[in-house]
Amino acid sequence: MGSTSLSYKGHRYPIEVISHCVWLYFRFPLSFRDVEELMLERGVVVSHETVRRWCVKFGQGYANGLRRRRPRPGDKWHLDEVFLKIKGKQKYLWRAVGSDGTVLDILVQNRRDTAAARRFFRRLLKRTRTVPRVVVTDKLRSYGAAHREVMPSVEHRSHKGLNNRAENSHQPTRQRERAMKGFRSVGGAQRFLSGFSGISPHFRPRRHLMTATDYRAEMTARFAIWDQITGVAGRPAAA
Structure with a gap:
């Protein structure tokens, strides 16, 4: 069809x-x-x-x-955030991937505080229409505070070494960021990376x-x- x-x-x-x-x-x-x-x-x-x-x-x-x-995401999600330079200013790319490495969602934000983590959690639940059994993050405290507010019934594992899957998923983005010589706006980065994270992995x-x-x-x-x-x-x- x-x-x-x-x-x-x-x-x-x-x-x-x-x-x-x-x-x-x-x-x-x-x-x-x-x-x-x-x-x-x-x-x-x-x-x-x-x-x-x-x-x-x-x-x-x-x-x-x-x-x-795609099939429904598994019950273990890995979340991570990395820096993006946009017109010389530091922004943050939040990313969630499933246990198989599939990108569930991305969000470019100005901050990486509790409000930003909460916004990403809510967006993620809305877009996937499911609730995981476990979320794995690094030790950023914002994750813990947002987790307790948005999905308190979900197990939260906070450990740097457990989150390699999410960290590795940033590599194709970094490659494109270098090829494009950076992004020109937050909106432009969000539009490109949202499409890119849905199309590129399909062929990888x-x-x-x-x-x-x-x-x-x-x-x-x-x-x-x-x-x-x-x-x-x-x-x-x-x-």
């Missing part, structure tokens, strides 16, 4: 071109101009500004579609645990899902 929540009305480029450009940008550390050049090599003339508009318009919708296809199965044959089969299945949520799979075949 194709995507039912996305509208391509008014776009003169085929869905295949739009979805491919969005995939390139969110999957690889490329600039909009890089995507423009790659498409030109394939005979498709599209400006970097058009690619940017497509990523803004469709990126989050694609990410949401992929998230809806744990390859080191698979044979080459299994990896290719898994990626073929994931590309098929991508075609379904972007609407490409619902297009009639070319004559």
Whole structure:
């Protein structure tokens, strides 16, 4: 089934071109101009500004579609926060991942105090529509205070060494941050990272645990899902 929540009305480029450009940008550390050049090599003339508009318009919708296809998150969540430099000012990226490493949600905030932790907890519960059995965090005190207020019945494990899964999930973000030479605004960082955290992991199965044959089969299945949520799979075949 194709995507039912996305509208391509008014776009003169085929869905295949739009979805491919969005995939390139969110999957690889490329600039909009890089995507423009790659498409030109394939005979498709599209400006970097058009690619940017497509990523803004469709990126989050694609990410949401992929998230809806995922199984429900496990009962152990790992939470962590890292610094982001935005126009020379220090901001914080809050992230929650499941026990399998799947990113559950991200939120860029100005602070990492109790109010920020509480806001992230509430957003996380609302978006996942489930309550975990255990949350694992580092020793930031804000987590404990927010935990007691928002989810007191959930077990809270606070230990630096237990939270490597969440810390490791920041690595692709750091790679993109360097490629983009930083983010220009809190809103821009939130928009990009929200789409990025939904799209990029879909194309990053744990390859080191698979044979080459299994990896290719898994990626073929994931590309098929991508075609379904972007609407490409619902297009009639070319004559």
